[in-house]
Amino acid sequence: MKQTFSRSAAGLLLLLSGLLLVGCSSSEQQEPPLPQLNTDSERLYLAGLSSGGYLAHQLHLAWPDEVRGVAVFAAGPYGCAREGLSAALHRCMAITRGAPQVDQTLSIINTAAKEGAIGDPTALKNSRVYLYRGAADPLIHARVSQTLQQTYAQLVPDGTLSHTGALAGHGFPTRKQGVLCSLTASPYVNACGYDGAAASLEHLDGEAQRDVSDEPQGSLTRFDQKPFKGASKGLADWGYVYVPPGCAEGACGLQVVLHGCDQTAEQVGEDFVRLTGYLQQADARDLVMLFPQARASLPNPKGCWDWWGYESKVFDTREGPQMKAVRAMWQQLGSTVTDKP
Template sequence: MNVRTRAMLAFGLVAVAPAMAAPLPALKLDRARTTVSGLSSGAYMAHQAHVAYSDHVAGAALIAGGPYHCAQAALETALASCMMPAQGKGPDVAALATFARDAAKAGRIAPLSGLAGDRVLVLHGRADKTVAESLSADTAAIYRALAAGARKPLTVQEELGGNWTHTFPTLDAGAACDTATAPYVGKCGYDAAGAIFAYLYGEPAHPVAADATGELRTFDQRIYRVDDVDAHLAASGYIYVPKACAAGARCALHIAFHGCQQNAETAGEAFVRDAGYNRWADAYDAVVLYPQAQATMAPLNPKGCWDWWGYGGEAYDTRDGAQLRQVAAMAAALGAPLR
């Protein structure tokens, strides 16, 4: 590097490209054991991923979210009906179910037969003042409506009276349980991650340890853009790989979606390290993918929420949605294609 270039770098006159993180590893995954979960906007996103790819996703755990297509591609509807709706102003679950049926017939989401036999856990804290408990009940209701008449029943379990506010509840990690601020991880005496793995996967393969022993890695999310479309995701995401999975064991894939202001650029690694998924992933031989959304002003998403109201386009909650397509590309790279 010559003297002139060094001087330009010192004064910020030369743009330096961000360092490239590693790509995702190709692992030996059991394609029948892919599941999703999330909090708040992450719950909406996990719900969208499950419905859009139900032929490849076997279950979902949703904390403080609402029903599929609740916002109907309109921020105004999202704010009025899908967070803390006034009495009688909540979403029309029957109409949303009709939208999903039509989308399935058109091939924009998976056939609804893909929900047969799936397991869904719906959690909500009774002190939550950000998302109404009624919306979690609506989520359970739309699942039951969409899976009605399935050859194998969909199992939905509702736990709506949790002793926490708008946060991801843990046994003893994070802020006070009655605190609803970033990073939205609260020590509530309740191990939500453990409950999620137990409900979605049954008995663990190994005893759970006090601490995770695998590797939490960053990876370059930009590699997985589809058709070079900007899905408004961060440059880097996270993946947790248990030692057994890194050594070639056949493992499950769990995709954990953070909530608003819970992404790494806002909350650091609090969610990916402290929510409790990783030590349970060791016990269940499950890889955990932590994709990361990005805060933007154009489109308007200053809190780094997942797209559950259409800031990335009207197809946001279908297989044509940019964020869903990019996450699906990540899953495919790991060895668990979603379509």
């Protein structure tokens, strides 16, 4: 009896050990690193929807000497939510506490620049800026979007283009991909008969170099985001990078595309990455596409980017954890394998 029990216990122990080893092995598996592709620093563009739009705007102001153009979809002005979540909800989305004002926004920007928290606003003058809002957007009030537009009109008077999608809800506009244009619903990609990716890039990058194909021709892969996290707990463990044919050899441009809330890969799979039309534009323009990923958490249940300070008090400055992480990603793609640290 005792011998039988011992053999059974030994067998169970062996089985559990094997399962533990398999578990450890799978947990240690990592996505490949973000490649070094020697991307063209003169063709670095940012784009973002909703919380991603707010982050793209913050990044543009933080490093205006690096970013050549930005496309902001359905978002508002810099510093709007510095008072926290309540301000974000009632001043920067709805306006029950009053709409943000242009003069106040410019004052916040100039003060932050003098403190070295962001870049010199005068460096923005040569940028290109594309702004989009949906006329039927129930989440971002029109006056919030208008303040962003009026602010950029002061900062980038000759390079700002705005577009309002008629009857469009809160989402990224495409010609025919996604939900109905008027809806505000997952995956927040809206079939509006309007190609937001193409329109914004035509303004930022000029005419496409070749015809836009129906299907992407390059390589979409996941990459390990953990080396870029630093102090950030709001980043997912992995993101996406798309490399068009020929761009692995270097010298292509780079577009960083930031999803909105409820739009991470964990929430909508690859819908945002594949349905927005950015991959096809990448092929036509020789643009590497980077899709960083935030993650949902207790302080950030919708997987938003940090535009109200849920992760750090310096969230919208050069010291913001997510700001530093995304910049480190575009710097990695802009480097080469021969670069020395």
